Amino acid sequence: MDKLRNMEVFMAVVEDGSFAAAARRLGISAVMVGKHVQQLETQLGARLVQRSTRRHSLTEVGRTFYEDSRQVFEQLRWAESAVERSRSAPQGLLRISAPITLGNHVIAPLVADYQLANPLVRVDLQLSDGLVDLVGENMDAAVRIGQIGAEGLVARPLQPYRMVIAAAPAYLRQHGRPRSVAELARHQCLSHAVWQRRSEWVLRDGQRTAFWPEDARLQCNHGDGLRHAALRGLGLIMQPEVLLADDIAAGRLVPVLEDSVPLPRPVHLVYLPDRRQLPKLARFVEHMLEALGQR
CATH class of the missing domain: 3.40.190.10 (Periplasmic binding protein-like II)
Structure with a gap:
């Protein structure tokens, strides 16, 4: 096997954390990943990866060889790019x-x-x-x-990157349009699952700051899932403008609380x-x- 290819596979194992993850990145089998690493160890006459039934870890030699390999491949990429720049x-x-x-x-x-x-x-x-x-x-x-x-x-x-708070016209006809962040407490709000653990988006309510309600009717870990729920009138949504722009332009969603959205x-x-x-x-x-x- 080619030594550079063996080094490339070894680096993928280190960076991705396992033979299986490296195999997915490289589009080969985990067995083939193991063969490349074993071949490299044979060529070098040193153990690079300490294997056990449950996990793999780098040896001290393996850590040093990985850092040196990164430099070699960076130089190789630079040499290749010199041709491309021409x-x-x-x-x-x-x-x-x-x-x-x-x-x-x-x-x-x-x-x-x-x-x-x-x-x-x-x-x-x-x-x-x-x-x-x-x-x-x-x-x-x-x-x-x-x-x-x-x-x-x-x-x-x-x-x-801007955020928008919006709801379907049918929802606003039934529940009314919120005029302040404080009114969100009586509305059906749809929440991104990540916000329950890490409040990234801070609302502005006059001179105060507030957070999107945690007591959500629906929680989802993907913005598009929340978007579909909002389109069906399930509640208010706060999502990136790029996700909701087409729905707002078509009138399927209506922006609210424009002055309270988080800073871009x-x-x-x-x-x-x-x-x-x-x-x-x-x-x-x-x-x-x-x-x-x-x-």
């Missing part, structure tokens, strides 16, 4: 990460438009609400909601400084800023 037409594989809701409703359509204009580029769009490590997961760019930490990334601001959160397109010269990435950044850049 080409005028964007081409190759572009790997992008984006949050699920924003990715589904905004980023995915823009990616499709980008590919129509750049047919030589293949795109791997990964939608996840987790914080993606661009280097560790070999991503070219990511769209992130919230403040950007000191990670040495280029961060280009996009249009902010910043959104950035981030990428590594050493990749900005890649034609495929440079063109994608231009495309995103033209569509979503702050004006």
